Amino acid sequence: MNTEYSQAVPATRRTSREQCLSRGAAVRGWQRLVLGVLCLFVLPGCGQQQSFPARPITLICPWSAGGGTDRVSRQMAMQLERRFGVPVNVINATGGSGVTGFTRGARSRPDGYTLMMMTVELSMLHWRELTEITHRDFAALSLLNRDAAALFVREDAEYVSLADLETAIREAPEPLKASGTAQGGIWHAAVAGWLDSRGLPADAVTWVSLNGSGPSLQELMAGGLDIVCCAVAEADALLASKRVRCLGVMAGQRLPTAADIPTFREQGADWEMAGWRGLGVPAGVPEDRLQILTDAVEAEATSEEFREFLSLAGFDHSFQPATEFGPTLEAQDRLFERVMTSDALGGVAADAAGGMVFPTVIGSLLLLAAAVAVSTRGAAVSNEAALTMSREGVLNAAAVVLSVAAFIASVDLVGFLVAATLVLLVLLLRFGTHPLKAGLIALTAAGAVQLLFAGVLRVPLPRGLWFEG
Amino acid sequence: MAEILTAAATTLADPLVWGVVVAAALYGVAIGSMPGLTATMGVALFVPVTFWLPPVPALAGIATMVACAIFAGDIPTTLLRIPGTPASAAYAAEAHELARQGQAGRALGMALVASITGGLFGAVVLMLLGSQLAGIASWFSVAEYFWLYTLGLSCAVLVAPGRVSLSLVSLLLGLLCSTVGLSAVHAEPRFTLGIPELLGGVGFIPAMVGLFGMSEVLRNALALRRRAGIAADAASGQADVGSVVNTAPPVVSVSLQQLFSRPVAWLRSAVIGVFVGVLPGAGADIASWVASAASPRGGQSDDTKMHRIADACTANSSSLAAAWIPALVFGIPGDSVTAMVIGVLAMKNLDPGPDVFQKQAALVYGLYLTFMLANLVLLPIGLIAIRAAGFVMQTPQRILLPLIVLLCVVGSFAINGSLFDVGLMLMFGLVGVACDRLSIPVGPMVLGIILGGPLEERFVQTLSGGRGSLLAFVERPVAAGLAAVVGIAWLVAIARLLRRGHTAKTPDEPGSGQEATTEANASN
Incomplete structure (x- = not known):
């Protein structure tokens, strides 16, 4: 596997570091280990300098270390590092469903030394008025992958097809409970859009705002949810061990990695939705540097190594060059304008506990505790004696x-x-x-x-x- | 079974595994002892290396790194009062107090021995009961998690030194800080003052480094005298050097003896660690708070502090192996580290799932053995690290303080690469000084910031799952059980408070042995 990776890269582009690595793959045992560790530590010094890039590049990942976006970012960073011969460092600028990272990326200097890992949230957040930043603040380099949404239920559920589920939703005395991500996230938009396309009201399903697909699947198994919406790869282990059942995938055609799962279209629902990841740079990068970056990213994104990484990691490979990715971003923006501002999503946002309930509870308890602390103050010896202030x-x-x-x-x-x-x-x-x-x-x-x-x-x-x- | 173990053992005979384990241990110690660099970040940096390694060395490297990082977090905690990782925050005050009395060597020796034995216990449990324990995770829905987090937070309040009402103020301030930013469960930003960085909330790393590290620097700076300080530094430095440098093998045997002089406490802590670890979403930090709360409160003597350290270190290390159980069995990652483990497994074409114990038996048992190997390697490397850290005690304060300032700055910058976090760290440093003047402990505040987000999420999720009914919190039996435990813990605390109020009025009344010591110390 290791040697295949290296073979796939054109020989003319090989840098000294890459040679270290392919040699590292060829030898065994101790030598391999020592070489591997050496390569990690001497990376910055290994490789020749070009006019651009001449210093370390930063890749901003808007999601935390260890997640899917982080893994794609780090794989890309590793390949670009080898190509350019300068370090490509991943920063996890996390928080606010991506707002923090996108803001950092859009505001960084457009000198080509900052890359942005763009995700589907870039097309969604500004419609929720959480940020001013849109895809127009970035120049597109490549679309890297796309993961279609899919619906999962417990294996013991009585519905076996999308139509069954729809009937169940229509006839349930109390709305079924669904999750997969936080309120207003991509999988929520996917479910709300599907319901909308079937003419179902916004509150036909109660959206429980869980933080990610992992906790949602766990909750599904614990019996707290009826439906989970997430990418097929995220539920792979549970699907393989027949603990959950997939009712359909919201893609144009069946996924090559899961060909037995029917699409929504096959089941008569005219609805598609997918999360995606792609690379970009802040708008305004000089033309010549943009060209160098575009060429490099396109070459690495279509390399055998990257394809193999995606398929092993269970991600779908959906490469688009910069020329197509730009229009795709524009189309995504239009799509989410429709979804995010529709009643389907707006209506569901009204939650059982509003955003101020928890802070109010905590604030009142704080006042109470402070009152108790102050009223019993006499009993305690103040620490001030220990801290005599001197000039x-x-x-x-x-x-x-x-x-x-x-x-x-x-x-x-x-x-x-x-x-x-x-x-x-x-x-x-x-x-x-x-x-x-x-x-x-x-x-x-x-x-x-x-x-x-x-x-x-x-x-x-x-x-x-x-x-x- | 026997042939599987033999097969697993042969994979361990590979010198590559040993090489990776030793390298990962050194790397883990370096990461863990740097405040601000977490075990998660270390694993993320290590993952690209695993691409060139076969599965067992790759996973062995991750397991070793995390185990060593969690122990190494105790080194700056003890010497500088800056928790190297959040898992050390539960006993930062106690450990540093001991170090200031020249007992850094004893405290670190205990931390090391407790970490190793706890880690080994976790590995053995993973090996014997892995697949059975996985079931526990499916008892836990959002309501159970709500109570589990509440229990962890209550423990932090109840074990913190000083008055309960002040600890509670500290915790609630922390929880309030955690509500800043774009909540994961609501579509609205709160308390952000229009600053985009605050949409991401108050990071716990800058808060922790500021509240513990920076405030300690400021406090020392306030007390520092240019002339008189130099002589005093030299004297106290000398006293401490001895104890740190003397942490040679004899001390290990003494620590071991001391640890196992309380076998029940050790077992209780180790079991708490495993139980907390096996739940996705609760990790080493909660384990160490809960275990130190379960540790009996016998005043503030050195021995009590030592027991707290022993119990918490045992629990946070024994939780590490258990955290792999839901990841291996269900492919559900409990935290970012195990999320990356699943990623590495996928890269090696190994699919986690309930049949992983049959299909990949050699790999899984090899993994168990590497967990043990990781903890054994930790012994020499941990001792070397403790010795190497001894120079901290030799450095006079006027040189050490500026260096700690730099460490705080870099530590708060590193995790997100953001200068805003450095400013946040500085602000929390000032808050820490204010808290110290008001005798408010800062440990609960840190835990509040860490757990506030998940707690609120579970709160809202339980409510919206139950369509607004408060009954949803106690409908399920496990949830009701946990709620009862939380309730009892608070009732006991309140009863003790009332009794203290009584004894405070009549200080001459001879209390019942241990209780009297507690009162006397608590009011000091």
């Missing part, structure tokens, strides 16, 4: 706070190494270390941290505008 001490603490604040304000401009050295220098001098010794310690420590975090642990520390040109 010197206050100045010490102020130096710490101000130097960290100065670090935050200046690091993007002067880079990590300079900013960290200055923080250390100021504090060491303030705390009474000899200036010569302080200088030495500051430089060594800042350098060591830079080496450890940026070099070995691949944390992209700011390099500073001064040094980037």
Whole structure:
């Protein structure tokens, strides 16, 4: 498997690192291990420099480490790193269903050194008015994969086809409970859109807002849900062991990986919906750099290695070059305008507990606890005696706070190494270390941290505008 | 069975496995001892390497890395009061207190021994009962999780040093912080003040590094005298060096003896760890809080602190192997680490599922054995790490403090690569100092920030699943049972509070032995 990967890449494009790796795959045992570990640690130094890219590239992944999007991001990063000969670091800028990551990506400098892993949420979030950012803030590089939504029920459920389920939904005395993701997420939109296309009201199914397909499947098995909507790959193990049943996949044609599952269309429901992932850069990257990136990403995304990765990981391979991906993004935007602003999704958003219920409960309890604490204050001895304030001490603490604040304000401009050295220098001098010794310690420590975090642990520390040109 | 074990054992004879395990152990110790770098991040960085490895070494590497990272998290916790991983936050105050009394070596020795024995227990349980235990996960629906999280949070309040009402304030502040941002269950942003970074909420890494690490720096800076400090540093430094450097094999045997002088406590903690670990969505951090709450409260003596450390470390390590059970059996990842394990299995064309124990028996048993190997390798490497960390105690404060500031800055930056998080860390540092002045413990606040999101989600999900009826929380038997446990824990706490109020009025009344010690210490 390892050697196949390397064979698939054109020989002319081989960098020294890749040769390390293919050699690493060819030898056995200890040698292989040592080479593998060496390759991991010397990556930044391995490989030749080109005019672009000449320094590390950052790939922003809007979802957390370990998830599907993260895995696709890291595979892509690894392949691009080999091609370019510079480190490609994945940052997981998570939160807000992707808002944090997309915001970071759209606001980063369009110099080609920041790549964005775009996901279907990019087409959805701005219709929920959670962000101003749309796909127009990015230039498309390639569509990498697409995972069609599918409906799952427990194996012991009485419905065996989509029509049965629809009947059950129509006739249930109390609405059936469904999940697969949070309120307003992609799988929720998929179910709401399907219901809408069948002329069913928005509240025909109660959407329980669970955080992801894993917890939803677990809840399905625990009996707390009736229906789960997610990608087929996410339920593979349960499907194979006959604990859940798949009633249909919302794709144009049957999936090559699961050919026995009928599509919605085959069962008479005119509805398709899929999550997707693709690479982009912030809009405004110079034409020549964009071309280099587009060529590289298209070549890597169509490589045998990437295909094999996707199929092993259970993802569907749906490559589209930049020229097609752009129009696809536009079409997705139109589709979600329809779905996200329709009654189908808007109506379901009214929840049993509104967003302020929990904070209100916690806030009231906090007031209560604080009242008890204050009223019994006499019983406790205050800690203040232990902390006598002196002018010197206050100045010490102020130096710490101000130097960290100065670090935050200046690091993007002067880079990590300079900013960290200055923080250390100021504090060491303030705390009474000899200036010569302080200088030495500051430089060594800042350098060591830079080496450890940026070099070995691949944390992209700011390099500073001064040094980037 | 016998031939499977033989087959599994032969896979372990491969020098590649040993090489990977040793390398992963070193890497895990490095990751775990850096505040801000979590075991999850370490595994994510390690995954690309697994592409070139056969399945058993690949999984052995992940298992070893996580086990070592969870132990190594105790090193900065003890020496600097900055939890290296969230799993160490439960006993940060106790461990650092011991270190300041020159007992860092003892505390770390205990943490190491407890981690190893806990980890081994977890591995044995995984081996003997793996497939049976998997069933537990399917008893747990959202209502049960709600009560489990409530139990974890209650434990954090009840075990925190000082008055219960202040711990409760701390916890509730943490829970309130966790509601900032775009809630996973609602389609609306809350308390974001229009700042896009806050849509992602208050990260627990910057909060933890700020509340524990940065506040400790600020407190020390407030007390630091330029002249007088130097002499005092040198003196206290000397005292501490001895105890850390002396953590050689004899201390291990002493720690072992001390650990097993309380066999029931050890077993209880290990079982708690396994039980919490086997549930998807509850991991090492909850395990260590629950176990230290189950640990009897016998005042604030050094021995009690040591027991807390022992119990919590045993539980957080024994939960690690158990967390693999739902991943292997159902393909449902309990946390990000096991999500990546499933990814690695898929890359190797191995499908997790209930028949994994039949179809992939050699692999699964090989994996069990590597869990044991991982914990055995941890012993020498952990000892080396403790010795290497000894230099921290030798460094005078005026040099150490600036270095810790840098570590706090990088640690809070690393996880998301965001300067906003560094600012957040600084703010929580100031909050930490304020809390210290008001005698409010910060441990519950950190747990509140970590668990607030999942707790609210389960709360809303249970309500919407039950269509708004509060009965949904206690309808299912397991949920009702857990609710009763939470209720009893609080009743006991309130009863104790009332008694304390009584004894406080009549301080001369001779209380019943241990209880009196608790009162005396609690009001100090």
